[in-house]
Amino acid sequence: MSLTHRGLIAVLGFCFLVGCGLPDKGQLPTATYSQPIPTLTPKTCDDSPRFLNPDEAQKPQETDLDRYFRLAYKEEAEGNFETAIAYYQKAANLATCDCDKQHALAGKQAAQEAQNLVDRYGVESKPTQYFWGRLQELTQSLPCVQIQQ
Numbered sequence: 797m798s799l800t801h802r803g804l805i806a807v808l809g810f811c812f813l814v815g816c817g818l819p820d821k822g823q824l825p826t827a828t829y830s831q832p833i834p835t836l837t838p839k840t841c842d843d844s845p846r847f848l849n850p851d852e853a854q855k856p857q858e859t860d861l862d863r864y865f866r867l868a869y870k871e872e873a874e875g876n877f878e879t880a881i882a883y884y885q886k887a888a889n890l891a892t893c894d895c896d897k898q899h900a901l902a903g904k905q906a907a908q909e910a911q912n913l914v915d916r917y918g919v920e921s922k923p924t925q926y927f928w929g930r931l932q933e934l935t936q937s938l939p940c941v942q943i944q945q
Contacts, residue, residue, distance in 0.1 A: 846899065847944040848931055861890045868903055872927050875919065877911035895940035902934035 850866045858866070868883035881904050888900035909930055910923035935941045 845942045880907040906930040
């Protein structure tokens, strides 16, 4: 079995490339990571629960996230669902744990549904009452929220 001149050059070239790419002692390189691989476990909320119906007054220690939840609820109570939707979206963007994010997205969804009621049937459809019931329904399984009495 004889190799042609072209085949011999191809085999030698391949061996040269493979040989040059290997580190000393013929060991294959291993991957090393300088940054930790992120885990897929959700981050839990360590703070105290947030109210679905926060006070209208600003608290001295209020965070930006608290403020957006408070303003969203205030706007919703006044029937300003578009503004409430925007505040709930800002809260979702600021949320640092999954439960707060789900709370914000639930508020946004409930406000969107209430706005759809207003658009279709007007204020006679009682959109604020609908919003409150829907928000409770969407957040009932979330451990980070509670209703203020």
